[in-house]
Amino acid sequence: MIDELSALRLIKERFKNVSESVSLGIGDDAAAIKIHPEKLLLATTDSQVEDIHFIKELISAKDLGRKSVAVSVSDIGAMGGVSKFFLVTVGFSKEEDQEFLEGLMTGFQLGEEEFELELIGGNLSASRELFIDVTVLGEVESHIMVKRTGARAGDVIYLSGTVGDSALGLKVLKSGKKNEKDPFLISRHISPQPRLALGRELAERKLVTSMIDVSDGLILDLERITGEQGLGAEINVEKIPISPYYKDRIFDFASEPYELALSGGEDYELLFTSPKEKTREVEEISDLLSIKITEIGYVTSKLPVRVLDSDGREIKTHKRGFIHFR
């Protein structure tokens, strides 16, 4: 059981706001911050709920703290923005102790340093189960902001990195049967790396018409930037970038090789659309940042979103991604 007063003391000790943009940090009714007068303020919130988003035995308090921050930061990155501040709400169950609290705070600090944020406020509560809700505030120049809604028919669909690793990493963790190849997959699940530099670079150079981070599964997130806008898409399943670790391990957990790559969420890769004439510039950025960027298909003028095999036949996908309520 965690004592609220000592938890608050620990937070105040560990998070001392120093930057000039924080007029008033933790400890008052609200935080007061300075936002760049010519930029838009970005705001997003995301939560991690015990047994829904994580299983306490499979992730350390430190990793859970960092990941809670990373997933919200990823949303700001997918707009082409820069994250600046965060607020954290934690509902502690009776099971958490002082050691857990300190680990979680260390995780928040890691997130703070890695993503150049400042913790400006939050809220602690008791709860039957553990939950963490992180709100991240950021900034973006309005003329470069990338929305989910700008794709046009004919645009090329790109995906950074590889997908399916995180979902497969979770399966490995749950099975308890790790082998020497699995640290990569597990780390993709436990310590996701939002593609902040890539999102920012693509936005600044105005190379993309829409962008989203793959948090709920490739197909579901692809539908958000195409289908929900009344557009369709065709992607080629064999072009979907998977890692060698994924390739080695997928058949231990699934009969369809691409199932988790298509539907498993939490890779936090960037999925984006670009006009065809920007191909060379997208490749340049891939080289510049040493991030693999793969062309996986293109936007069509009408629904649906279709996944094709190498012969151009449509593959029926059953699991379209992570729906939280099922």
Place this chain on the structure above:
Amino acid sequence: MIDELSALRLIKERFKNVSESVSLGIGDDAAAIKIHPEKLLLATTDSQVEDIHFIKELISAKDLGRKSVAVSVSDIGAMGGVSKFFLVTVGFSKEEDQEFLEGLMTGFQLGEEEFELELIGGNLSASRELFIDVTVLGEVESHIMVKRTGARAGDVIYLSGTVGDSALGLKVLKSGKKNEKDPFLISRHISPQPRLALGRELAERKLVTSMIDVSDGLILDLERITGEQGLGAEINVEKIPISPYYKDRIFDFASEPYELALSGGEDYELLFTSPKEKTREVEEISDLLSIKITEIGYVTSKLPVRVLDSDGREIKTHKRGFIHFR
């Protein structure tokens, strides 16, 4: 059980952002808003967790939704600021159904209208128990912002309205024994009214040195603006403003008449300190807004915070307020 997709559809239907300051509302990775270039951005977050902050049988979905917004708005008001936007995270348990969802959304809409806010984002999740976390963003001119930290020895301590009603209302609700006098007490608990106009007026006229909304109990919140700053306070228990309804009912639930007034939280009244020479101006505002403002004591140069009876003898208070983890 609530279906996530239909929940999202309902939210998009009900909350269509229209104001010019919202560049991008619900439905993208993050919301994008315009903040006044010369003002500070205020940010606060507060949560309502089942069985900790509310009991589902004792509050309707609509009231719960409105209250979740009201308590965060109150924090912005206590800084002298104006609330503008909010984000909502809800963790739905298996017990909630479509009717509950619609009631909750109606409650958020009531909060939106009453407090002149716009919903700009949020997050839905499954959860073992119901929880709601509301982040409110607002604005304040930096030269009038009121912090918790500005009280000086000799300042007068004021309290708006009456205290103890909400905590007593909760006891009435829990007992199941309502009588004709209780709608007031119950409504103080279920539908708190943050003192936004008062907070703003006091800040604009620069009449206060520190201010806080009474959410966790009078003594605990008084310690936050005095004791935590290294100052003390003396308040007179007989001056503490209580309502006639409280007076009539308190002995049905407590042996000490002032216990709940001193320690029961959630009245969302404003507790503030002002220099002695501002007394007349504070009274003027009380008349102007028709809000009772009571002088309950004064700030002293050193700890502790003392509660005195009419003969000047110190009263030992046991329950100093609502500590969430006990």
